[in-house]
Amino acid sequence: MGMTMTQKVLAAHAGLDEVKAGQLIMAELDLVLGNDVTSPVAINEFNKAGFDSVFDTQKVTMVMDHFTPNKDIKSAENAKQCRDFCSGYCIRHFYDVGDMGIEHALLPEKGLVAPGDCVIGADSHTCTYGALGAFSTGVGSTDMCAGMATGKAWFKVPSAIKFNITGELPKYSSAKDVILHIIGMIGVDGALYKSMEFSGDGLKNLTMEDRLCIANMAIEAGAKNGIFAVDDVTRAYCAGRVDREFTVFEADADAEYDAVYDIDLGEIKPTVAFPHLPENARTFDDMPEVKIDQVVIGSCTNGRIEDIRAAAEILKDRHIAQNVRCIVIPATQAVYLQAMKEGLLEIFINAGCAVSTPTCGPCLGGHMGILAKGERAVATTNRNFVGRMGHPESEVYLASPYVAAASAVTGRISQPQDLVDEV
Incomplete structure (x- = not known):
């Protein structure tokens, strides 16, 4: 029996001709990632174990994004610990305030991940890099510690589900x-x-950008990883970013899958995930009226330039509803700069939005938009668990930038077509 894309990547990094689902392997790593929340734990374990070097100063990266700019003394101390560690071990890819971004938008943008790579990160949404044809998955901080020291990690080889994508998305439907x-x-x-x-x-x-969004939320279906076949779109994205040779792995024709689903993009409608799970998906064919208090447009899921453009398209020459707060967070400094050059920030400010420096901020209930008891938010983030964005009796509705922006204008969950029809 043949191997899937993921199994081929893992076999190559384990030095094996083949692997099978359920097999335990030790794989060589191309990149080990941590952030300002998870890295301090890994650093403490690293020191406790007595390690005196990292396996490769070019293949360890830390991004200060969750509580940055620092919101309190503890977050400042965490960032300082990471800063001191990376300085002390000459880690090349350390990203701090002013030169950072939300990690899962930043690393592909910087060319640090390539097709065929094997990547671990002490953050569950590390699965994002599968958009590039890499195997990437989230791990705990102790695994991050071991990865930094040895350049290796244990994996149980996963089985796979195949999604056969056909068609083209309609106007106002998106990867989200x-x-x-x-x-x-x-x-x-x-x-x-x-x-x-x-x-x-x-x-x-x-x-x-579409693929990064989809791969980012693979973990929300419980997946070990998400991965896209490498094609001309992938190669074009890597050109000028990735400065090293890489290997493309294709699934064998006789690869075994636990299930196969056909997804016709032409049939995808604007969708909203209701509290308190991403699986509570509804289209506007079955949408009650839900008044909202806040909109967040950003995150590692939907903070890239295409997302910012989509929101600006809806908000141009419009103003957000009274008593609604709309926070726009470009995912990286490069996205922020591009949005500024295109006049998108002016559109947001004229619409009554607040525009933030890159940060994870409100997505995990960190800062920059915490919800009070009873408040509701439409967010382009990836999770809507109980208390995810603040008070345990608040509610988060997951949606695309199009839907989020339209909802900000109307003050209730709305699709862009509602605004077009009004005109």
Whole structure:
């Protein structure tokens, strides 16, 4: 029996001709990632174990993004610990305030991940890099510690689910709607410890930003990783970013999958995940009126330039509703600068929005937009668990930048078509 994309990547990094689902392997790592929340724990363990060097100063990276700019003394101390560690061990890829971004938007942008790579990160949304045809997965801080020291990690080889993508997205439907549709279909445990593998003729109609969004939320279906077949879109994205040779792995024709799903992009409608799970997906064919207090447009899921443009398209020459707060967070400094050059920040400010420096901020209930008891937010983030963005009796509704921006204008969950029809 043949191997899936993920199994081929893992076999190559384990130095094996083949691997099978359920097999335990030790794999060589191309990149080890931590942030300002998870790295301090790994650093403490690193010191406790008596390690005196990292395996490769070019292949360890830390990004200060969760509580930055620092919101309190503890977050400042965490960032300082990371800063001192990276300085002391001459770690090349350390990103701090002013030169940072939300980690899972920043690392692909910087060219630190390439097709065929094997990546671990002490953050669950490390699965984002599968958009580039890499195997990437989230791990705990102790695994991050071991990875920094040895350049290796243990894995149980996952089985896989295949998603055959066809068609093209309609106007105002987006990659966020695709992944919410899929999670609504298979559930938050529908891909538990499996690889979600995306291929098919329709991939050519998905940009790299689309793929990064979809792969980012693979973990919300319980997946070990998400991974996209490498094509011309991937190669074009890597050109000028990735400065090293890389290997493209393709699934064998006789690869075994636990399930195969056909996804026609042309049938995807604007979708909203209701509290308190990403699987609670609804389209506007079945949408009650839900008044909102806040909108957040950003995160590692939807803070890239295409997302910012989509929100600006809806908000141009419009103003957000009274008593609604709208916070726009470009995912990286490069996205922020591009948005400024295109006049998008002016659109947001004229619409009554607040524009923030890159940060994870409100996504995890950190800062820059915490919800009070009883408040509701539409967010382009990836999780809407109880208390995710603040008070345990607040509510988060997950949506695309199009839907989030339209909702900010109307003060209730709305689709862009509602505004177009009003005109």
